Amino acid sequence: MVNKLYRPYKPNLDFSGLDHIVIGSGMGGLTVATWLAKVGKRVAIFERHYVPGGFTHSFKRKDGFQWDVGVHYVGNMAKDSSLKGFFDFLTDGKLEWESMGEVYDVANIEGKEYLFKAGKENFKKQFITYFPKEEKAIDRYLSLIEQTNKRGSAFFFEKIFEPWFSKSVGWIFKKRYSKFSQKTTWEVLNEITNNQQLIMVLCAQCGNYGLSPKKSSFAAHAMVIGHFLEGGYYPIGGADQICEKTLEVFTAHGGKVFINADVTKIVTKNNCVQGIQIGEKFIPCKSVISNVGVNNTFNFLLSEADKNFCDFNLKNVQPASAHICLYLGLNKSSEALNLPKHNLWYYKHDGIDSIFEEATLENAPENFAYISFPSAKDPNWETKNPGTATIQAISVGNMEWFDGYKDSKWMKRGDEYLQIKKNFEKEMLKVLYRFFPQIEGTVVASEVSTPLSTENFTNYKSGEIYGLAHTPERFTLPFLRPKTKIKGLxxxxxxxxxVGVAGAMLSGLLCATAILKFRSWKIFKEVKAQKNQ
Ligand SMILES: Cc1cc2nc3c(=O)[nH]c(=O)nc-3n(C[C@H](O)[C@H](O)[C@H](O)COP(=O)(O)OP(=O)(O)OC[C@H]3O[C@@H](n4cnc5c(N)ncnc54)[C@H](O)[C@@H]3O)c2cc1C
Structure with missing residues (x-):
């Protein structure tokens, strides 16, 4: 990423006159910051990592290979989609997307292959070829996805209502959505078919929301599956282009980005925000937007009194799942290796719930792997990195497996830890070579990340990759709204x-709307006008 878009934090820099401080530079933070900067507010982003972007950042190693950390594909990016309109608004149309083609995902369950094809009708036709007796159930499934997501849009829109309006009208939206959000994915699917194999195939992409069918809310399933129904898209030039192109616009509107800026406190007085603190340094501002996850915000940045004042109580909602990822660099091009654009969801058997529940450090890759081919998706890769390719292969992870290394430092965790990573790599390569034997002998670079890496770079304490777990209970938490009870927070x-780049972007949009209120409609009009050009 271009360095001039951000600078390292130093306590002696001038931070005066800020309207808004955004903590954390993930997609949600980038969105709200750019939105506010575009209407003339003085905004600064403070990011603890040494590069901005949160899960949209990429990392590079000496041998020249570059890998994304948290974006494999984004849905709903066709030319006329509203989501693309918002991305165009944020990046002044400079971020381009490449379609992954007709097939965006392939599930391999117990050795049988299932293709996920772009477009509702194609999806349906394809699934009927696998389950000819289940046409009615497949139809019902697709209409349930649509119905749930319609109610979901109203549910998320309600989050910007003022408390009095939420009490008098908003409850209707919540109640209507609860019909789906309060059931697990498996419960809803089991009502439309008793074909367990069909249910498992429909849930093969559950890694996108991080919970198995018997634990996840159907609302999360519907939103994520619906998001990809028209196909998958990849940001041309790599995932970090999302952040880079957004920051170009943000900084052009006077926004400032500080890296290595580990915010330690949100300072409040009489339930009003005063500013933030980084170590001993106090930085004043009119309002603070926290984009670091609610766990981090309430448990680490606010006082106990503030936390109670905001009624923060996670009930039984746990952090989402963690992962282990193998990053590979290959010395032949994606074309020469015939690497696909689609992602592969591999499950050893159709007991998806038990695969996730019973995963161990030793058996994880053998039972489940999600494999993605960024260089094959990116039309610019070959020009910039001729004769090379990249692959990312993910399996389930658990912070508890790494408890013994928690107090160690990045890159200095010792030989035993390195050996664990080597073992994971060996097991994952076995899976990869089984599906793609042509890559054997071409791997020239490899790296493994664990939940400790995720924690180190993003501050999610359990190495969770999707924030709060997407259980039915998550959808009942009243404080998951842009506006808190603390004035200015x-x-x-x-x-x-x-979860997702689109989900986080939507959160930023809602947050900006909650701050700007009616003034934000002017911007929505601008987005619409830009889209119609
Ligand atoms: C392996 C993986 C694969 C994924 N694949 C996809 C995909 O294919 N498609 C998709 O749409 N989504 C995907 N996601 C999910 C998506 O990347 C995230 O949901 C989304 O990017 C989260 O954005 P966010 O705004 O919540 O912020 P985050 O990206 O979570 O960023 C939070 C930021 O806050 C910073 N921070 C934390 N504490 C502090 C502090 N005290 N002071 C300053 N800064 C702080 C962190 O360093 C971090 O940069 C994936 C995620 C992962 C991990």
Missing amino acids: FLAGQDITL
């Missing part, structure tokens, strides 16, 4: 809405 990020 707002929340953005995946916890406020849903």
